[in-house]
Each structure stands twice: as structure tokens, then as C-alpha cells.
Amino acid sequence: MKPVKVGICGLGTVGSGTFNVLHRNADEISRRAGRRITVEQIGSRRDNPGCDTKGTQVTRDIFDVATNPEIDIVVELIGGYDIARELVMTAIENGKHVVTANKALIAVHGNEIFEAAQRHNVMVAFEASVAGGIPVIKAIREGLSANNIEWLAGIINGTGNFILTEMRDKGRDFADVLAEAQALGYAEADPTFDVEGIDAAHKLTILASIAFGIPLQFDKAYTEGISAITPADVEYAEELGYRIKHLGISRRTEHGIELRVHPTMIPTSTLLANVNGVMNAVLVDGDAVGQTLYYGAGAGAEPTASAVVADIVDVVRTLTADRDNRVPHLAFQPSELSDLPILPMSDTETGFYLRLQAAEKPGVLASITKILGDNGINIEAIVQKETAEEQVPVILLTQRVQEQKMNEAITAIEALDDIIGQVTRIRVEHLQG
């Protein structure tokens, strides 16, 4: 069979990784795919010294690639929203299949892009957009297709996980580790996307859609970062048998879908609690299979390229397939997406870790527990730390309760005379059932 011709747009980290893997493993890949996959053209504003493109056509205008009649598959690796969207739409309108690693693009413009792809009878593959090299989209979309998926929880931002791992291992504080992560190149100069959970929310939005068959709704995701986590909370968590991870969690309930990214205390004995450094992992709970977990590198040139190239091979394999037999973009047939709403954060349910500073006076604990009880909140553990100060830190763990009730309880607790400052809250998940 004649080779499949690929055009790569963007020759940064992932673009050069993709080019290099396609070259280095060309034989291995074509032994699998049944035909050669060649890079026909590269579109990039500049060369990349890590990438020997000699013999490959290079253009400075990525739109040349999207309209090149020789090209079968356009690989979008430029990142960002607007130009990427225009590029992908142009490729689709020119009848090209598209492979992208761009989570922001898919989370925000995916519905529109998939609709266009459907109309033009092309595929848009995006395995690399979530959790880098881990084939987790394939696992959920195809491997778990028998299941009613109940929930999923993932460590889907390597920078955030690196920071939390360092804070725990070395007792360091957030700002200190962030500075190191930036020096090491793990974190961007503007780390907001990573540490405030926006990047994770992009990925979670995609995972939730393919797990539950709902349209992409990034704007409805609840997002809370890790910048407020203190070494004290990390330590108290460990004492209680928990570890703080920055998780993206999505759960199906009767009334809607929970879609939330926030620091989460999980039992230290769980595998997810033991995913360290920049590594990613996604835990999925399905009604038939139970829990499955997918672990690996969530970023980096070649791990991400691994997913990009796997997508290219998948597209190659379905080039002659009937549209109706393809794996649907969002796992479910476009006509079969559910209108189950995304729940507002106040309607979600978790356990809670609360830390507060109380004046060392009799009756303070009683006041706190009364407020919790009045709001229907059951306490699982209370730890009052010994101290020489006049204020004592009080730590509480609660059972699962609706966020709204906890908000009300916290407001009431903070209004107590003997409580100093604000209550620190971290949500708790046991990752069971």
C-alpha cells in the first residue's frame, strides 16, 4: 500500500518528539500499521536544533500544511486556542484527518471541531491531549465500552504533582518548590495554568465527556489550585493516613455530573497516593470492571509523541472505514450524547478536612461540633494539637456531605468569637465504591 502522508504543524517539544519517533521507529511502526507513514511537510515558524529535518519540506506557514493536497493527516502541535482552532478547522474543511495534543483546544472548541469533522467525514484524534503518553482516552473510550462508568479521578498535571511530592518528601513550602520547578523547566514562567488547575480542568473536561457521554463543558468545571496548601496541612494529612494530591474528579450522580479540580486528601495506601513526581495516573471506576488505573508520563517530548503517533496509526487503520463504524470522538455516538447537567460545586459531595485556630478556652470544641451536627455533618476524627500558645490548631475530618452544607457550617464556625482567622478546608475522597 502507498505511504500515508503526514504534515506536522509546530516543531516545539512535542513536534520534534513526534518527528523523531516517526523516523527512529519507522520500521516498527509500519510493521504494525501495514504501511509506511511519512512526514510530507512540516509547518513551523522556526527550526528546532533537536530535529534533523533535512530532506523534509518545511514551510513557515502552517496553513500551507492544512491545505496541502498531498497530505492525508494534519498533526496540530502549535498549542493555544485561536490559531490552533483556525488551523484545525481549515484542515477539516480540506478533508484532512487531524491529530492534536492540544487539551485547551479540545476542551474549549471540541464540540464545534467534532461537529465539523463529522460533517466532512474526517477523524480528529486527541489521545495526547490528556495524560501525555498514557493511552487513557483509548482505554476509557474503547477498553471500558461495556461499562456504565461511575467516576474517575486523576493526577493529570505533572507540575502540580511534582510540587506536592516535593512538599511532602522534604517539608518544603509551595513557593520554594515552584521556583525550583521553574528552574528545572517543569513549570512555565507563568505557572497559573498548572498550579491553579486550569490545565487539569481542560483534561478533566475531556475525560468526563468520553466517560459519561456528555458534550465538552470546560466553562462549568470547578477549578481550585494548590498554591494555598501549606507544609502543615501536608504533615497533618500524613498523620491522619492521607496524602494531598491535586486531582481532577468527575462523578456521575442522579442529578448530574460532578466536574471538579481541587487539592484532595486520599488514603496513603491507595495507588494514586503513591504516584509521585511528574508522573500522571487516572483511576476509573466502572460498574462491570470495578477500578482500573492507568499510569505513566503525562508530558515530555517523546511520551507525548508516543500518543500522537499512536493516534496517527489509528487514523491510518480507519482510512477506508465507514464513518458509522469509527470510534466516536466522544466515545458515544454524536446523536446519543446525554444532557445530564454539570452540577454546581455546591451540590457536590465529599468528605472534608478542616483546620482552624481556636482560642484555648473550654467550650470551643463543643461549639464547633454543634454547628457541624446542626448542618447534618458527621465527624470522623478530631485532633487538637498540644501547644504552648494561647491558640490551638484543631483538625477535623468529616464524612461525606454536600458542599453547600459545609459552606454554611464554615461560615457559622468562622463567626464564633473564639475562632481566629479563616477555616482551611481540603476535600477528602476515599476513592471507593
Add this chain to the structure above:
Amino acid sequence: MKPVKVGICGLGTVGSGTFNVLHRNADEISRRAGRRITVEQIGSRRDNPGCDTKGTQVTRDIFDVATNPEIDIVVELIGGYDIARELVMTAIENGKHVVTANKALIAVHGNEIFEAAQRHNVMVAFEASVAGGIPVIKAIREGLSANNIEWLAGIINGTGNFILTEMRDKGRDFADVLAEAQALGYAEADPTFDVEGIDAAHKLTILASIAFGIPLQFDKAYTEGISAITPADVEYAEELGYRIKHLGISRRTEHGIELRVHPTMIPTSTLLANVNGVMNAVLVDGDAVGQTLYYGAGAGAEPTASAVVADIVDVVRTLTADRDNRVPHLAFQPSELSDLPILPMSDTETGFYLRLQAAEKPGVLASITKILGDNGINIEAIVQKETAEEQVPVILLTQRVQEQKMNEAITAIEALDDIIGQVTRIRVEHLQG
């Protein structure tokens, strides 16, 4: 589109699980697959009380199913070798696609079955044959298709892992835990397949073929069980920072493929060391992606059914696809399989844990270390246990060395006058690089 008609052969644990999942999740599954999947006929020698088959055609002769002209996909869940082989071949010759959970069948007769499937232009899907509900065949065969896979290591027998977990957690001995596992229904009345590693070797044979693109060669797998593991070894391992797991390991080397199942000491800090109880996990190292891990339930009615049904959906999706565009049975095109040989065990390379009983005399340790040195074996650690006895246990950890050299060293050590009995050896893997 009209429904796809499935025939289920065998209504035991997995058969009834498959029937139940197909019924309970029928809507969810057809929202994904784009068409209904109905059970047209069941072939089973007896009914299963866990399965309400009212309204479904049931035959006592499974071959009725394999030849039923109404049926598109035959699901083989009877287990075993000969009748299963005949059933699957009959189905293939009748132009049916086949889905099977039968690891023994695929490991032993897979080459012949795939050849027949190719000839008759049908698919044989076998995700459920390895690691139950974990979509690890899909992950390796499709999700990692960009990679030159270097090695893989898996906990792929739940019974064995349950026994080793109990031995470690509770200091119990092998026979004691095995008896409990049998009482709990985890282990068969004849536990040989599980505890002697035959079941794991079947699965490893399949994983190695799809990872490295080699024909199935079960007869060349090295298989060593866990029945000789003692509580003392479990405890020494932990002291040294290792845990004993029963792993299936396959590694590509310059000269051939290692294919071996044996008790293995791995660092306790690795995720694989923390996979407990009946759970399974497979760690795969690819040159582009690095390490990825897949974790979940390796057995049980519905976890296995999850994989069976996912295979059915996959087959449904490719019903109209051109044969050349399908995912090849063994990941690589049939004409592109490699003739890289399976290495004899003596040519494989691992680290070693050695435990021996030495007379408490000066010079014994010197004799042992000299023998190891003469055989080019580097020692990483020596622990000599304090004891009131005249014999002392000596524990050694070595660096990686060819098995043949270790065999020679052990023979020489056992010949020493001051060594009592045999040397216990457990292979060590760091699961790195």
C-alpha cells in the same frame, strides 16, 4: 442499523457475567457502538442460576452456536484446550468473528487460529485472556504502537498475588494461605495452574507476542511457581527494601526475547510492589513513552465480561472494515512477525537474592564471595544474621548477571563443606531502564 447478533458458548462465571453486562448496560453499550448488540443464542451444557436467560434461545450443543447462520460473533467462554479449539475453528470456518477469554487456547493454539481467521477474513479478539478487565492488550497493541517496546513485567495471576500479599501482611506460610484461597474460591481445587505459574505463562506468552511481534511460543516460556517461597524470604526481602511478587517478565535483548515467570524481588517503592491481593497490573517500558502501568481486576465474572464486551464492540466497529485496516491479531502484520528467538533461561540476566545456611566458622564468607567473584558476579549487599545456632543464615544481593554464571556459582557454593543444604535463590529486578 440492524442489531449485531452474538452467540455465547459457556455459561459459567464469565459467560453469565457477559450475558448480564450485555443486558444491564445494553443502552450504554449501543450509545457507544452505534447499534444494538443482542444475544441470539447461548450454548451451555447447563443453566446458570445467576443468569436469567428467559427469552433467549439456549442450546446444549455449543457447536449449534458456531454454525448458526443468524450469528455474527461467537463468544467462546468454555475454557480449556481441545474442545475450545475445535469450537473456535468451526466458528471461523463458518465465517463468524470470535471473541474469547481463553488464555490457554490463545497461548497454545493462537498461531493456528489467527492464520485460519486471516484466511477466512474474520477477527479473533482476546482482550479478556490477559489480566481480566484491564484493557492491556489494547494499550500495548494500539496505544503504544509508536514504541519499540523494551520490556514488560506483570502481576498477571490474582491467586498468586493474593497468596504473596497475605504471606507478607500476616507472616503466614504458603500452604496455609493457599488453603484459605481455596476456601474463598480464589484458587481452584487443583491450584497448579495458578501457583506454579502456568496460567501466568499463558498470559505472558500473549503479551510478549503483541509487544515484540513474535509468534506465540508458550512451550519456550520458563515457568517457576511460588510454592517454595518461605515467610523468612518474604521478611528478609522487606528488610532489604524489596517485596516478592510473582511476575511474568519479557524483555527484548540483542540476542533474543526473555520470556519467564518466577518469583521476583522488586523495590517496595515501585507501584508494582504495591499491587495487592487479587489485583493485577502490567508495567510496560517503551522507548518513546517510558514506563506505563495498567492496573485492575484480573479475574471475576464482570471484570472479565467487561473485556469480552469491549472486544465485541471492537469487532462490531470493524465489521465493514477492510481486512488490511484492522488491528493485526498480534499487533504486527502477520507477514512482519520477527524470528527473534526466545532465549533459554540460562541466557537471561537478572540480579539475585541468595539465602544460604553456613557453618559459623571463619572464612566461610570469604569462600562464598571468592566463588561469586570468580564467576564475575558483583555483590550489592551481604547480611549475616545473628543467631545462637551453629549455622547462620547468610543473605546476599547481587548485581545483574547471566543466569548461567549464577548456576555455576551456586553449584560451587553448595559444594563447600561449610554450606548446609541448598542455596535459595530469588531473582531481583529493579524495573528500571
